[in-house]
Amino acid sequence: MFTLRKETTKGKARTGELKTDHGTIDTPIFMPVGTAGTVKALDRSALLEKVKAPVILGNTYHLYLRPGNRIMEKAGGLHSFMNWPGAILTDSGGYQVFSLSDIRELEPDGVVFKSHLDGSRHKFTPESVIETQRIFGSDIMMVLDECPPYPASESYVRNSLDLTHRWAGMCFDAFHNSSGRYGHRQFLFGITQGGVYPELRRQSVETLSETGFDGLAIGGLSVGEPPEMMYEMTDISTDYMPVNKPRYLMGVGTPADLLESVARGIDMFDCVMPTRNARNGMLFTRNGIINVKNARWKEHFEPADPGFHSDLCQYHTMAYIHHLFRAGEILGLQLASAHNLTFYLWLMEQIRMHISDDTYDDWYPGMAETMRKRL
Amino acid sequence: MFTLRKETTKGKARTGELKTDHGTIDTPIFMPVGTAGTVKALDRSALLEKVKAPVILGNTYHLYLRPGNRIMEKAGGLHSFMNWPGAILTDSGGYQVFSLSDIRELEPDGVVFKSHLDGSRHKFTPESVIETQRIFGSDIMMVLDECPPYPASESYVRNSLDLTHRWAGMCFDAFHNSSGRYGHRQFLFGITQGGVYPELRRQSVETLSETGFDGLAIGGLSVGEPPEMMYEMTDISTDYMPVNKPRYLMGVGTPADLLESVARGIDMFDCVMPTRNARNGMLFTRNGIINVKNARWKEHFEPADPGFHSDLCQYHTMAYIHHLFRAGEILGLQLASAHNLTFYLWLMEQIRMHISDDTYDDWYPGMAETMRKRL
Ligand SMILES: [Zn+2]
Ligand SMILES: [Zn+2]
DSSP states (O other): OEEEEEEOSSSSOEEEEEEETTEEEEESEEEEBOTTSSOTTOOHHIIIIIIOOSEEEEOHHHHIIIIIHHHHHHHTSHHHHHTOOSEEEEOOSHHHHHHTSSOEEEETTEEEEEOTTTOOEEEEOHHHHHHHHHHHTOSEEEOOOOOOOSSOOHHHHHHHHHHHHHHHHHHHHHHHTSOOSSSSOOEEEEEEOOTTOHHHHHHHHHHHHTTTOSEEEEOSOSSSSOHHHHHHHHHHHHHTSOTTSOEEETTBOOHHHHHHHHHTTOOEEEESHHHHHHHTTEEEETTEEEETTSGGGTTOOSOSSTTOSSHHHHHOOHHHHHHHHHTTOHHHHHHHHHHHHHHHHHHHHHHHHHHHTTOHHHHHHHHHHHHHOBO | OEEEEEEOSSSSOEEEEEEETTEEEEESEEEEBOTTSSOTTOOHHIIIIIIOOSEEEEOHHHHIIIIIHHHHHHHTSHHHHHTOOSEEEEOOSHHHHHHTOSOEEEETTEEEEEOTTTOOEEEEOHHHHHHHHHHHTOSEEEOOOOOOOSSOOHHHHHHHHHHHHHHHHHHHHHHHTOOOSSSSOOEEEEEEOOTTOHHHHHHHHHHHHTTTOSEEEEOSOSSSSOHHHHHHHHHHHHHTSOTTSOEEETTBOOHHHHHHHHHTTOOEEEESHHHHHHHTTEEEETTEEEETTSGGGTTOOSOSSTTOSSHHHHHOOHHHHHHHHHTTOHHHHHHHHHHHHHHHHHHHHHHHHHHHTTOHHHHHHHHHHHHHOBO
């Protein structure tokens, strides 16, 4: 599935290639989040022709509740349901159960929760989330894990880690005792946890590295801990990960986070930030961060980032975008969401280029600094 | 500006050509409404490449309040502000003053109103709305009128008509005493009124026909009166209108209304219905009307109108569209809005074809019946 192509001389950044039956993905890559079967406010042509996303993410929790597995199966899986020709990664739903559902009861063999939509009672088990993702037909499936809150004590995290590892094994077995329904390959990634405890992180990576997953994720970060702590945990985790497997840092992050984490050996990212922040009027640009709603843009008759290839920058001035947000117009959400994702995918391309010509480790700190600027 | 091309043998339907400096418009035409400088939920490529709208409408009331004339002037007019290469018609703002603003005082020389946005006090006069539309730089400008409510007594409507006619003359003078700022031509249309009173409608048309406007609109319909009454008033109005001027029925309507009104000699339409109803989950198709939210579409794995050229029909099943609306996803609004406008512009093309080959009067009643069907 994964071929390592190039590592930088000075550091841990690396390029590679993830082969799926829905296309080959150059890494490092950012995966736009398509929570409920749509990357919010982006249509197919925006995703394919502007953002040029080779892979998107679907949320099992949301899709399991609505439209539900029966409709997904009748549709012929998630690719077919949303008519998405590229690759799809689905999470296991665990994270949303712990963060969104009203009531949850942790049991040794799974988690019982109430739907945030209608209060109905459901249970996710390692077997059921594999079955659900088989029905969805995602190219990359994720195991069920428990994501401890931040802060959490070391003993809490250690106990949680036992459960996460047990569930990972059960998911691995369920994966190998089942098969894809739609004629394309599906892969399974493990999720390492360990909170902000280096020793637990190391243990988790070592344990799950032995299982034989197609890739390894780092979960439980970007949940409120300081960025430096996140970078440190990432660094420790990749130190112990096999070199020939893709590494996925879940739910991260800002453009600066992506740069820092690639430097620490990460290959894959997902985050709602580019789209969610877009809807709140935040634009990421090559010169830093723009708050669209700021009055300083009211009479700014230039694009947000002149020359950048998003529709927002190609066709419109900041005065117009500012107006759209003030007037609450949907077009503002469309343009800003597509812009931010176009920017994120552009950034990943820049990252890959700088790794390829081995200039990454000198380039990224300055770029990260620029990315943090508020314009 | 307008060239009549063809009239049907049996009836009053006609094709023509409206020449503007932002393109030639084949009539009959439907103009998508871009209230606040954007046709809601449609981006530039949807409008240009899918809907293929040659002309859109902007609302003077909304744009005058936000972003305001100063910014519009600095932007170089509305075409430039929203970067729209096609033609633009702007209304005078009168209709919104009477329907949206909190308090209004009718004065002989204009109307005082409070902004629905911030309560600030403003006055529209015949001169000021011409000045504002000069600043916007719309290809077609509209006079200030009073639109009587429905129902309204004949004496109320007669008095209102005097004011409307006086204001029309003042607008005409202001138009001829001013000039365009951006190097392209601007035209001015008069608005006939008269409520549901045939004699007043006739008087209004005869009065305004003499003024020398570039086109004549029929205002004050589709405000709650029965459709038959609207069709009758339209019929009477076009009977007295000069044959060589474009005729614009304001704020109309359903697909069936368009068919009926073209049969009565109308060349131009605008209405928020295709976009507003789209946002509420109503789709117009070649087979009739679809309510997306209806449970019958939940497992319907076929497009809304198979073979139709909108993105909604080309790429997606009704099961998916139903899901997007149930989940409150913006993409549902985007796809449905673009679909309905694509359908409206397609319908106008069908209308023009049937007029051109002189089959319109036999074709349209059956088509109107189909358009009214609920699927
Ligand atoms: Zn995130
Ligand atoms: Zn209307």
